[in-house]
Amino acid sequence: MSLDLDRAVLLPIDMQQAFDDPKWPPRWNGQIDANGLALIRHWRERGRPIIHVRHDSIFPDSTLHPASAGNRHRPGFEPQGDEPLVTKGVNSAFIGTDLDLRLKRLGARHVVTFGISTDMCVSTTIRTGANMGWDMILADDASDCFELPDANGKIIPAKAIQAAHVATLGFEFCRVMKTGELLAA
Numbered sequence: 001m002s003l004d005l006d007r008a009v010l011l012p013i014d015m016q017q018a019f020d021d022p023k024w025p026p027r028w029n030g031q032i033d034a035n036g037l038a039l040i041r042h043w044r045e046r047g048r049p050i051i052h053v054r055h056d057s058i059f060p061d062s063t064l065h066p067a068s069a070g071n072r073h074r075p076g077f078e079p080q081g082d083e084p085l086v087t088k089g090v091n092s093a094f095i096g097t098d099l100d101l102r103l104k105r106l107g108a109r110h111v112v113t114f115g116i117s118t119d120m121c122v123s124t125t126i127r128t129g130a131n132m133g134w135d136m137i138l139a140d141d142a143s144d145c146f147e148l149p150d151a152n153g154k155i156i157p158a159k160a161i162q163a164a165h166v167a168t169l170g171f172e173f174c175r176v177m178k179t180g181e182l183l184a185a
Helices: 032-045 099-105 118-131 158-172 179-184
Strands: 008-013 052-055 085-088 110-115 135-139 175-177
Touching: 008 032, 008 118, 032 110, 032 135, 032 179, 052 118, 110 118, 118 135, 118 158, 135 158, 135 179, 158 175, 175 179
Parallel strands: 008 052, 008 110, 052 085, 110 135, 135 175
Antiparallel strands: none
């Protein structure tokens, strides 16, 4: 399918302050905010639709719980004007929300995603969206992962987790593009 960015909705996923809390493991992508903000600016300048996604944890002790300061958007990632916000309590932005209906009402053909974290909520949203028939696109350099321990407790570097998930997503579920490619398209 050819890419028509005038029919593409930008979907920033879980760009929240919680992920800077020391409770979370280290991440690798120092350019996530700059690249994500460049995409948002580009979409806004062209009047293209943006639907923001925020994770609202049901667990009171979570840094993503609505009562926690970490639940807030990272600076610059807050919805502006009439940009809608979809809140979710699970990994996929399509589960238990009206995201699919919103995309249909906008006449979208493509869904451009980025956010935190690539291997969890971004991946699950992309996989669900692809299974529902959406042309999903991942801006991989505007996404990030955490380093995590494997089953034996050995730390897997965040960049390795990112690479594996981007490869899997790109093989089966989405197109993978760099921020610069999307800005130039």
